[in-house]
Amino acid sequence: MSNELKLKNQTVSQWVKSGDPWVWLNAGAVAICVIMVIGLLALIAVRGLGHFWPADINQGTYSLPGSTPYTLVAERVESAEVPAAQLREAGIPVEAHHDLMVRSLMKTGNRDVYGSDFRWIIDEYFTDITKPEMLFAAERHEWGNLYGYLKAVKEDGQVVAQTEDLTPTDSALATWAAFERSIERATTIYDDIHEVEKGEIGAINHKLERLRLEQRRLELNDELTPEKLADIDAQRAEQDALYQALQQRLIDLYAEINRDTFIVQVMDGSEHELQVAKIVRAYRPNAMGIAEKMGFYGSKVVEFLTAEPREANTEGGVFPAIFGTVMMVLLMTVLVTPFGVVAAVYLREYASQGFVTRTIRIAVNNLAGVPSIVYGVFGLGFFIYFLGSGIDQAFFPEALPSPTFGTGGLMWASITLALLTVPVVIVATEEGLSRIPRNVREGSLALGATKAETLWRVVLPMASPAIMTGVILAVARAAGEVAPLMLVGVVKLAPSLPLDGNYPFIHLDQKFMHLGFHIYDVGFQSPNVEAARPLVYATALLLVIVIALLNLAAVTIRNHLREKYKSLEM
Template identity: 70%
Template structure:
């Protein structure tokens, strides 16, 4: 039996297929976007082979050493305008972007080269890469190792052999020693000395507080001075230990021949790692790749956030989202319970609901301005006047910090929690409430022991939506507490452990900073992709955790709904 087009349309089948096609396209686009971010971001950590070639430009030849980053086709007219000779009849030519490093020698990390002008390509096994704390990568040939200025080993050739291998093994041993000493120094500086400095500052504030209160009794001042003397003694001892460790760490250096033929000497204390990518096998490269991924996730940033890791940003993002969830959930649930269970359902209640729904559409930067004006300047300023007068004129809560950022995002996401909770409360059958009341429970007991547990999956849905929105917000955070680089984590072992007044790093702001504020755009670009992928992963993990809790609650109270 044939069905006419009008009957087929009225049956709704076209709209089913249209919706299915739209969902399929959306899924493909999301997967494609995540795939692009993953390839561009994670590919940055793979130890690519290093090319050595001859580059002819403007009638001169030079040695080119570096990693091939990308290639593109360029119109011949554009190249002619740049003074590059292009053969007649050629419309486009390929140009390659090479990461050549050695920024302290040449002044630039990256160079563009016409592909046809790059000749005599080779991949020498002895060509090595040294990742440094400053000035980016060093590319060259290892020439010698020195200890306290004295020559330990030397090799002047370019071919792999026993002599070159022995010198390379010695370099690796000394780099490992320097990194161990660096870890000890960092532990003392951030741990023991950091705790001493923090306590000395607390003693200063305590002494200032006594002065403001006009305390004349010398006993508390004497106690403060005695404790300060003890801390200074500990500090001096640690400084002596740091001096010895620094002298030991700065003992070794190496020299390397770079592409322009000059020799560069580098202290091993400034080297993170050194490797020969052209001599590495597949498993060596996989091990190096995993080490770089772990460094990216677990270490602090360096080189204006274009090198190292982003652990402080991950830490700050997760901690802020948790605090925001703790703040927004009770407030949103109480507001929804009042509107649904206690408020008289009239014109005023309808106006409040409309206002709540409209708040969800307010641009996030408006919340940031409100947070800066009300939370930071008004509330924070008054808190400083009342509770921290000894710290003035330096603000404590009168400046951006973790608490104000969490409160601002809680205010931004509270409409989502209110709406989701109200929807959950409205789906609970009236018979359940009446049955509880008939058994002698009060309205408050019914609400607390029956209604809210049954509505908890809807509450968690609201929290999930709030997390999804808040974790990626950047604009309001730029006004109320997030910074490019935080000296310490907002949660540590110093009393009161959770420092709500402290500024923090955030993955979203880190993406903005690296992508748009970095002085080295080419070096920062892969990290933008990698950080964006990590932000998606962090948000997904937070959401999955909340979804797991919601599903558990849904199964737990399913029997009450039947």
């Protein structure tokens, strides 16, 4: 037995010395990390993407013990088991013989009628549940969702379709068809109004503001002659005439869009007359098949990606935030890459490798660990208050006291994040330069190339994969940063994109929206937490996808460069 035990111990010792246990340990750790990441993404996807599915609307009787029964019409949002004792401590009169009870969050909508659009119920006391086909849900520009039965449709105060049926009879379906046509008409007019207000009138306001600033600049420089003033007045009069014409067109459009109304019966039996113009879309989920629900789901996802937010960012889309995030990251990349590469080239190729250079490298490595909010404070104090104010005094005195660059904007946010990520690019580029064999440099110099030509034509192309690695790391960190952006340019809701058709087309001084800040705002600053919660998950998933796509593009470029210059490394 002792010999067998010694043999087993020797076998185990040899196995440990071979390194196999560490290989398996590392493999297990990687597997656990991958499973955790996939699980986290799956949780975010289920919680976020499920928000866009058209859930059935339940109608039933809700009656707590000792309370008056009432009709409840709502969507079921989530359910959970809770101890009955906890419910009784909260003052909910549940029966004593229960230990656990199912508690559900129901979305009742109609916030303008009931004051809130969510309520908790105890499932056991929600009885006689049905899903009537004529129950409809309507998304509105304000006040959230509307649930109820359609009773009538009016045009100019005259009833054009009505029904008393709560079942899908011919009259009820005809009334619903008239309602859909009215919504389609109102949506078309709403798009025209948006185009006039944001597009045409926006362009006129931009031109008028430029004329005002031009006149102010001439006054400050004592160059405002009667001829120049007359020319400015003539241009202003032309724009005013166009503005008055567009104002009249808006008045006509608003008169058209406010023509139609509809009458809806809500769950307490009361009837309300509302404007069709307030409706974004209306649908009857209980009457929809799987194919119809999938089509509706696709349209909602597209709206989320392409539309502007509404209802305090709890409804609508996040396109301005997507645009702002991508544009800021691209500007940051354009700024950080050349500065980081130049600094790394100097430290590795030109600087004397002494105490000062070592100190600079230590400082760069330490900068990579500085909290991002510190960079935000620095950006606010140096870029905005000092540099931006100086730019306003020197180049935009006519706009003062309103700041142009002396306030947060896209440019300062991009520069701040470039400063935050430049240590990463420097370190990665230096590592790439250090891996290039010395004989490659010597061979280039031996063939008659200068040091600058060797650097530009040989060394940097071979180090380009390492440079792209630094860019990938910089993008991954910068795209998800929120704290510094809160100080240097990001806002809850930007009235317009920083890129439009007005000169100079790219407005680097404008504030912008960002997906990371949008998540923070919706999750922690929203007045309607329950309505905002699904959008937090959906926006978080979208931010992960945007960062992954940006990194994937950089990885593709890096792999292409690596294959291109692989022969030079051999």
